[in-house]
Amino acid sequence: MKAIQYSEHGPADVMHYIDLPDPVAAPGQILVKIEAASVTPFDWKLRTGYLQNHFTLPMPSVPGRDAGGTVIAAGDGVTEFKVGDRVAVMAGVFTQGGYAEMIAADEKHAVAIPDKLSTVEAVALTNAGLSAWIALRTAEVKSADKVLVHAGAGAVGGLLVQLCRHLGADVTATCRSTNRDYVLGLGANRIVAYDLEDFSEALKDQDLVFDLMGGEVHDKSYKVLKKGGHLVWLVADPIKDRSAEFGVTVTRAMVSDDKSVLQSVMDLAGAGVLKPQVAHTMPLSEAAEAHRLMEEGAISRGRLMLTM
Numbered sequence: 001m002k003a004i005q006y007s008e009h010g011p012a013d014v015m016h017y018i019d020l021p022d023p024v025a026a027p028g029q030i031l032v033k034i035e036a037a038s039v040t041p042f043d044w045k046l047r048t049g050y051l052q053n054h055f056t057l058p059m060p061s062v063p064g065r066d067a068g069g070t071v072i073a074a075g076d077g078v079t080e081f082k083v084g085d086r087v088a089v090m091a092g093v094f095t096q097g098g099y100a101e102m103i104a105a106d107e108k109h110a111v112a113i114p115d116k117l118s119t120v121e122a123v124a125l126t127n128a129g130l131s132a133w134i135a136l137r138t139a140e141v142k143s144a145d146k147v148l149v150h151a152g153a154g155a156v157g158g159l160l161v162q163l164c165r166h167l168g169a170d171v172t173a174t175c176r177s178t179n180r181d182y183v184l185g186l187g188a189n190r191i192v193a194y195d196l197e198d199f200s201e202a203l204k205d206q207d208l209v210f211d212l213m214g215g216e217v218h219d220k221s222y223k224v225l226k227k228g229g230h231l232v233w234l235v236a237d238p239i240k241d242r243s244a245e246f247g248v249t250v251t252r253a254m255v256s257d258d259k260s261v262l263q264s265v266m267d268l269a270g271a272g273v274l275k276p277q278v279a280h281t282m283p284l285s286e287a288a289e290a291h292r293l294m295e296e297g298a299i300s301r302g303r304l305m306l307t308m
């Protein structure tokens with residue numbers, strides 16, 4: 001099969017489009033012919049070596065935290081899926097990733113794709129959906145909560161906007177001014193355009209803030225929370241915890257692969273409640289260029305997808 005692989009950390013050029021032996025489904029695994037995989041910020045941060053303190057990657061490595069396609073073989077003991085089923089797969093950090101034409105995945109790391117979704121749409125919801133849902137669960141969002149979602153035009157932020165509105169929250173999102181209508185269309189009640197306004201001057205008394213940016217955005221977010229408010233963050237960089245100073249709670253959302261969460265995401269999308277966000281698709285062979293675009297911040301309005 002064709003796959004993207006790198007043998008050392010470094011710039012996007014360390015990724016090569018190569019031939020690898022086809023994987024085989026072990027007992028309890030399905031073999032999936034991949035149609036699409038997401039390109040996530042995690043993928044390029046892992047590739048550069050930026051996350052080496054958190055993850056010691058086995059080399060060589062095939063990147064990609066998710067994938068979707070059609071089951072072409074099932075190992076002994078597989079009960080949930082059969083050949084021909086369309087599935088979305090959560091790919092491990094330490095095993096083969098989604099940037100390939102095939103993947104052997106544990107049955108417990110896959111869910112069926114609802115008929116109403118294309119495979120590309122379902123994969124765009126996979127890692128982003130897990131992240132958004134776990135952040136939402138961490139925050140315990142309630143109806144009428146005043147919620148600020150940073151990076152509302154991003155893959156995770158856009159899903160958080162939709163999920164918070166679905167729960168009846170009053171949602172403000174930050175995004176660049178050109179994405180205002182897009183993020184309002186996802187369900188935000190109001191927008192603060194980060195290229196025109198300082199959100200920490202424009203907002204106050206929020207019950208919850210989702211920080212998907214870190215750094216200065218994290219630091220300023222304390223100021224817009226009411227006393228007793230909750231700041232939930234999910235970035236790799238360390239934060240300066242100012243919770244005691246502001247009388248708020250700060251919690252890191254611990255994102256992990258969870259089949260029941262992914263199933264819930266797919267159910268909501270299948271029911272038309274969650275709208276998948278696909279920014280752009282590129283062929284697998286152009287993965288290095290896809291990483292460059294992500295690193296430059298050139299991707300907006302959802303996931304950049306690789307198709308096989």
Ligand SMILES: NC(=O)c1ccc[n+]([C@@H]2O[C@H](COP(=O)([O-])OP(=O)(O)OC[C@H]3O[C@@H](n4cnc5c(N)ncnc54)[C@H](OP(=O)(O)O)[C@@H]3O)[C@@H](O)[C@H]2O)c1
Binds near residue numbers: 041150
């Ligand atoms: N810990 C975890 O397990 C975990 C899981 C998922 C994600 N994350 C992290 O969460 C972050 C978002 O992930 P993602 O997949 O949603 O990324 P993404 O799709 O690349 O979105 C990034 C977004 O950031 C926005 N942005 C840039 N500067 C901003 C600012 N100053 N204020 C507000 N928004 C700004 C951009 O908005 P515009 O397009 O409007 O400019 C862009 O849409 C990443 O840092 C990622 O590493 C962590």
